[in-house]
Amino acid sequence: MRPTTEADLAEAIAAATAPLLVRGGGTRTIGQAVGDVLETGGLTGVALYEPGALTLVVRAGTPVAEVERVLAADRQRLAFEVPDLRGLLGREGVSTIGGVVAANASGPRRVQVGAARDALLGVRFVDGSGTVIKNGGRVMKNVTGYDLVKLLAGSRGTLGVLTEVSFKVQALPEAEATLVIGGLGDEAGLAALRRALGSPFDISGAARHSGQSLIRVEGMAGSVAYRLDRLRALVGGDVKVAEAAVSAALWRDVRDVALFHDKPGEVWRIVTLSTAAAEIAGRLAGEALWDCGGGLIWLRLDHGRGAEVAAAVAGRGHATRVRGDGGPVFPPEAPEVALLAAGLRAKFDPRGILNAGLMG
Amino acid sequence: MDMPEPDLGVIARKARIVARMRAALPVDAVIDAPEELRVYECDALTAYRCPPLAAVLPRTTAEVSAVLRIACEEGVPVVPRGSGTSLAGGAMPTADSVILGVARMNAVLETDYDNRFIRVQSGRTNLSVSGAVEAEGFFYAPDPSSQLACAIAGNIAMNSGGAHCLKYGVTTNNLLGVTLVKMDGTVLTLGGPWGEPAGLDLLGVVCGSEGQLGVVTEAWLRILPKPEGARPVLVGFDSNEVAGACVSDIIKAGILPVAIEFMDRPCIRATEAFAKAGYPDCEALLIIEVEGSEAEIAEQLTRIRQIALAHDPVEFREAADEDQAKRIWLGRKSAFGAMGQLGDYMCLDGTIPVSSLPHVLKRIGEMSVQFGLDVGNVFHAGDGNMHPLILFDANKPGDLEKCEAFGAEILKLCVEVGGCLTGEHGVGIEKRDLMSVQFDAADMEAQMRVKDVFDPKWLLNPAKVFPLGVSETRRAG
Ligand SMILES: Cc1cc2nc3c(=O)[nH]c(=O)nc-3n(C[C@H](O)[C@H](O)[C@H](O)COP(=O)(O)OP(=O)(O)OC[C@H]3O[C@@H](n4cnc5c(N)ncnc54)[C@H](O)[C@@H]3O)c2cc1C
Numbered sequence: 001m002r003p004t005t006e007a008d009l010a011e012a013i014a015a016a017t018a019p020l021l022v023r024g025g026g027t028r029t030i031g032q033a034v035g036d037v038l039e040t041g042g043l044t045g046v047a048l049y050e051p052g053a054l055t056l057v058v059r060a061g062t063p064v065a066e067v068e069r070v071l072a073a074d075r076q077r078l079a080f081e082v083p084d085l086r087g088l089l090g091r092e093g094v095s096t097i098g099g100v101v102a103a104n105a106s107g108p109r110r111v112q113v114g115a116a117r118d119a120l121l122g123v124r125f126v127d128g129s130g131t132v133i134k135n136g137g138r139v140m141k142n143v144t145g146y147d148l149v150k151l152l153a154g155s156r157g158t159l160g161v162l163t164e165v166s167f168k169v170q171a172l173p174e175a176e177a178t179l180v181i182g183g184l185g186d187e188a189g190l191a192a193l194r195r196a197l198g199s200p201f202d203i204s205g206a207a208r209h210s211g212q213s214l215i216r217v218e219g220m221a222g223s224v225a226y227r228l229d230r231l232r233a234l235v236g237g238d239v240k241v242a243e244a245a246v247s248a249a250l251w252r253d254v255r256d257v258a259l260f261h262d263k264p265g266e267v268w269r270i271v272t273l274s275t276a277a278a279e280i281a282g283r284l285a286g287e288a289l290w291d292c293g294g295g296l297i298w299l300r301l302d303h304g305r306g307a308e309v310a311a312a313v314a315g316r317g318h319a320t321r322v323r324g325d326g327g328p329v330f331p332p333e334a335p336e337v338a339l340l341a342a343g344l345r346a347k348f349d350p351r352g353i354l355n356a357g358l359m360g
Numbered sequence: 361m362d363m364p365e366p367d368l369g370v371i372a373r374k375a376r377i378v379a380r381m382r383a384a385l386p387v388d389a390v391i392d393a394p395e396e397l398r399v400y401e402c403d404a405l406t407a408y409r410c411p412p413l414a415a416v417l418p419r420t421t422a423e424v425s426a427v428l429r430i431a432c433e434e435g436v437p438v439v440p441r442g443s444g445t446s447l448a449g450g451a452m453p454t455a456d457s458v459i460l461g462v463a464r465m466n467a468v469l470e471t472d473y474d475n476r477f478i479r480v481q482s483g484r485t486n487l488s489v490s491g492a493v494e495a496e497g498f499f500y501a502p503d504p505s506s507q508l509a510c511a512i513a514g515n516i517a518m519n520s521g522g523a524h525c526l527k528y529g530v531t532t533n534n535l536l537g538v539t540l541v542k543m544d545g546t547v548l549t550l551g552g553p554w555g556e557p558a559g560l561d562l563l564g565v566v567c568g569s570e571g572q573l574g575v576v577t578e579a580w581l582r583i584l585p586k587p588e589g590a591r592p593v594l595v596g597f598d599s600n601e602v603a604g605a606c607v608s609d610i611i612k613a614g615i616l617p618v619a620i621e622f623m624d625r626p627c628i629r630a631t632e633a634f635a636k637a638g639y640p641d642c643e644a645l646l647i648i649e650v651e652g653s654e655a656e657i658a659e660q661l662t663r664i665r666q667i668a669l670a671h672d673p674v675e676f677r678e679a680a681d682e683d684q685a686k687r688i689w690l691g692r693k694s695a696f697g698a699m700g701q702l703g704d705y706m707c708l709d710g711t712i713p714v715s716s717l718p719h720v721l722k723r724i725g726e727m728s729v730q731f732g733l734d735v736g737n738v739f740h741a742g743d744g745n746m747h748p749l750i751l752f753d754a755n756k757p758g759d760l761e762k763c764e765a766f767g768a769e770i771l772k773l774c775v776e777v778g779g780c781l782t783g784e785h786g787v788g789i790e791k792r793d794l795m796s797v798q799f800d801a802a803d804m805e806a807q808m809r810v811k812d813v814f815d816p817k818w819l820l821n822p823a824k825v826f827p828l829g830v831s832e833t834r835r836a837g
């Protein structure tokens with residue numbers, strides 16, 4: 001099924017008699033859901049774009065590339081840097097903006113501006129009984145009623161099928177540059193990222209891989225130059241500067257986890273505290289890419305080490321298996337939290353037909 | 361404004377309910393003397409008052425859990441309360457309800473500068489969270505004007521904003537995790553110091569749920585390093601349209617001021633008479649604040665000046681020193697007080713798309729004539745969050761009703777142009793009956809389902825947010 005209007009989508013869900021597998025472009029789906037494929041790719045188009053108010057309202061099936069093109073024409077962008085996971089997951093297809101929201105997919109700028117959910121102003125979606133629901137809106141500050149916008153972001157199609165999403169967008173900065181720091185071990189290299197993040201220099205990316213720590217600043221040209229200077233003095237190590245397109249390419253690779261493309265094994269996405277990150281990666285002895293100042297570890301391991309990962313992370317965050325077969329994909333939740341999540345799914349999707357069993 | 365009829369059965373059982381709570385909590389934690397309950401009869405929406413059945417002031421999460429378990433068993437509604445500064449009546453009780461105040465829970469539990477978070481008990485005031493990390497050069501970003509008094513508990517419940525949220529976001533963008541006690545007494549953790557949730561973003565829906573889903577007892581908050589410096593400029597215009605266009609151009613240019621505040625002529629005049637900040641007598645005034653080192657501030661202000669001058673302002677005033685910076689903020693910070701000198705006022709906080717600013721201000725001016733009530737506008741222009749202050753005379757029969765009717769028309773206008781009823785103060789009882797202007801039945805039903813899951817008996821702050829007619833069958837069950 002590939003409806004082209006919200007009304008048709010609602011009708012399709014209302015009429016469904018078997019489970020539905022909700023799919024945007026299928027470029028970032030993880031976990032196993034089964035059912036008849038319901039594609040959102042037919043719901044396309046920009047509903048509203050007001051550059052002067054930093055607002056974009058767009059239908060959920062619109063390709064991410066199209067959204068980025070529209071914004072770039074006015075020198076704007078989605079602040080949260082949408083990762084392209086096709087290379088990592090070995091997928092093809094056209095990534096949709098609804099899929100981005102459903103996965104709360106967010107890149108390295110998260111340390112500065114938050115995740116997709118933080119830029120998301122409003123949603124329209126169809127719940128499991130075929131009812132159209134809206135929440136939030138198109139304005140930047142809105143506390144009218146409950147914030148279902150946040151609930152839908154990252155719900156991976158299990159509470160409803162998104163049909164329209166609105167964002168607060170961001171103007172492109174005049175300049176960007178990255179400090180590339182070599183000569184530090186992982187522990188010291190992550191500590192350097194923390195020092196930068198604890199400074200007033202407004203870091204927009206803090207990552208580490210392949211023996212190098214990367215610290216990005218963006219903004220007006222003079223300000224970027226000033227902050228680079230100050231940061232250089234702060235972090236130590238053997239420092240080089242990458243500017244403009246060279247810097248952008250470094251962060252595209254971090255964002256898309258390019259390090260693991262074409263390499264075998266499981267890939268885990270571990271959310272933790274920066275101060276625990278070197279130890280966790282060291283203990284599991286895999287190949288690591290640290291993002292978000294170390295608060296996020298992408299870890300490549302041999303297959304079948306799920307139990308060890310869970311043990312290493314326990315009490316210090318959580319781990320999701322984004323690539324590889326066998327064993328659970330999503331981390332377990334505390335029983336009382338799982339109960340609430342199950343309760344919400346039962347309310348929004350009483351027949352249990354939307355991506356059933358995907359998240360638990 | 362209606363409130364549901366109190367449950368007389370609950371009121372009749374007051375002695376037993378209080379006794380059970382006294383048995384479970386330290387002696388000084390349960391208050392039931394009528395004269396002591398006065399304090400809890402309203403929040404900052406003082407036009408509406410009702411003393412509660414009792415008030416409890418626990419000191420620990422375990423005590424909160426014990427109180428809620430008893431209330432749940434007894435079928436007593438519970439109204440959570442932080443500092444009682446809600447402008448929406450969110451913390452106003454009903455005669456059959458128990459106020460659960462977290463004011464005594466104000467400890468700092470953990471500070472971690474390496475991972476940049478603080479964990480506090482929820483009764484801690486907003487400003488004292490920043491106070492706790494200030495010496496290390498950090499701060500907690502959301503800064504409601506009430507920050508000296510309001511508690512993190514209330515901030516989370518209302519998803520409060522502040523003058524600096526243009527750059528730093530509102531509460532939900534700075535909240536990492538909470539300890540939450542459900543109405544049945546279950547204690548759970550949502551989120552954690554690492555921020556990102558493992559499954560559904562339940563924290564995201566708890567934030568802004570106005571005390572209807574659970575009682576927040578502890579919170580992990582993101583702390584940020586303090587900027588090197590900050591400086592405001594003041595720009596006066598002789599039309600609202602032009603001021604609005606200037607705001608748009610600054611935003612479009614990619615400059616990210618931490619604040620863009622807007623005042624219109626009635627508000628400028630009132631604050632001048634009151635605070636004598638030396639503002640120009642003009643139609644519209646912007647205060648724009650930027651942050652950074654000296655050189656960064658200069659770089660941004662140069663650009664802002666270019667943009668502003670292109671709009672032919674009546675004045676562009678930079679602060680040469682700390683003292684002048686304070687004077688620029690003085691009028692804005694005294695605006696509410698100044699309007700208060702002119703009479704009683706009601707403060708609205710609808711949000712509109714920035715592009716609708718001139719239209720909305722013009723309509724508000726016309727309505728002001730129609731209703732015969734004066735109104736001044738002061739607001740966060742960068743994000744379209746308006747604060748029209750309607751003046752009325754509480755002692756004049758019918759004036760409050762007239763003011764509320766005027767307010768309702770303004771909020772409907774906000775929704776009509778693509779905005780919303782409330783940008784940061786919350787719905788509470790104040791905007792409850794306007795919810796259907798913004799939401800269809802299905803939209804509200806979806807929200808109420810969330811409450812069904814967290815609080816199936818609808819005992820937690822039940823008479824708020826949703827129009828009474830809409831929530832009636834649930835509250836009765
Ligand atoms: C002069 C003035 C200026 C203001 N300026 C701003 C501003 O700039 N920005 C802004 O956003 N707001 C502003 N406000 C509104 C108000 O201060 C905020 O809504 C604030 O967050 C309320 O906090 P509180 O602790 O006083 O909460 P309360 O008034 O006690 O309660 C507010 C709501 O929170 C719920 N609640 C309280 N404690 C808990 C808990 N532990 N668990 C669950 N729910 C709970 C209550 O039931 C109620 O619904 C202002 C108010 C005043 C009086």
